[in-house]
Amino acid sequence: MTEANPCELDSDTRKRLHRMLRRNTETLCLEFQGAVNANGACVFKYRGQTRSVPRLWWEHHFGPIPEGQWLRKREECRSSRCACLDHHYLYLPTTRPSA
Numbered sequence: 001m002t003e004a005n006p007c008e009l010d011s012d013t014r015k016r017l018h019r020m021l022r023r024n025t026e027t028l029c030l031e032f033q034g035a036v037n038a039n040g041a042c043v044f045k046y047r048g049q050t051r052s053v054p055r056l057w058w059e060h061h062f063g064p065i066p067e068g069q070w071l072r073k074r075e076e077c078r079s080s081r082c083a084c085l086d087h088h089y090l091y092l093p094t095t096r097p098s099a
């Protein structure tokens with residue numbers, strides 16, 4: 001009934017990603033152990049693309065994020081490396097930032 005793999009991560013990628021995520025037993029954050037980009041965001045190479053880890057992890061569990069919606073981190077979460085599903089939520093911006 002449920003899609004086993006909504007964003008079609010192949011098993012190697014899934015294993016690679018799993019290995020790079022550690023649960024912080026104190027904060028319950030799922031912390032990424034790999035690279036961060038210049039902005040401090042966790043990134044992961046996937047099919048030749050550099051993807052945001054929290055986004056990729058979210059899409060892996062729930063399917064693609066609808067266009068126009070953002071994945072945001074909850075205020076309680078203090079870790080910049082967190083990909084924990086419980087620490088994120090989908091946000092629909094009501095106003096677009098003016099250019």
Ligand SMILES: [Zn+2]
Nearest residue numbers: 029077082087
């Ligand atoms: Zn967190």
